[in-house]
Amino acid sequence: LVLHGPNLNMLGRREPEIYGSLSLDQINSALDALAAELGCILAFFQSNSEGALVDAIQAAPADYDGILINPAAYTHTSVALRDAMAAIGLPFVEVHLSNIHRREEFRHHSFLAPLALGQIAGFGLDSYLLGLRALFNHNKK
Numbered sequence: 001l002v003l004h005g006p007n008l009n010m011l012g013r014r015e016p017e018i019y020g021s022l023s024l025d026q027i028n029s030a031l032d033a034l035a036a037e038l039g040c041i042l043a044f045f046q047s048n049s050e051g052a053l054v055d056a057i058q059a060a061p062a063d064y065d066g067i068l069i070n071p072a073a074y075t076h077t078s079v080a081l082r083d084a085m086a087a088i089g090l091p092f093v094e095v096h097l098s099n100i101h102r103r104e105e106f107r108h109h110s111f112l113a114p115l116a117l118g119q120i121a122g123f124g125l126d127s128y129l130l131g132l133r134a135l136f137n138h139n140k141k
């Protein structure tokens with residue numbers, strides 16, 4: 001399950017100097033192409049609402065083996081997303097387009113990262129592709 005947090009629906013138009021020129025659909029298409037190569041099936045969900053993301057995480061174990069998530073701004077604020085991840089216990093990888101560690105101080109902390117298999121940040125589309133590969137390889141073991 002690929003989860004995209006708030007404002008990622010605006011990718012391509014939103015601060016392209018930070019987040020690049022690709023739209024969310026283009027990112028999802030590139031992930032689908034990699035998934036076909038790897039031999040896995042993806043579902044995508046984007047929401048600007050914290051509660052909707054919590055609902056999606058809670059429902060995930062019924063249908064999915066892992067979660068690739070860009071929690072966007074909720075990375076830095078959401079105990080609720082972290083608790084949802086802790087509750088379900090599915091392996092997940094946290095990704096960010098930008099390198100959050102060299103941006104504003106408030107972006108350096110992630111509530112989710114301590115529970116993640118790993119965090120990949122700073123590589124634009126490649127953050128997602130690397131994250132999918134890492135999650136897939138982890139689950140293959």
Ligand code: DQA
Nearest residue numbers: 070071072073096097098107
């Ligand atoms: C982001 C980084 C977050 O700090 C920010 O709030 C986002 C996007 C990224 O992908 O670089 O919305 O998660």
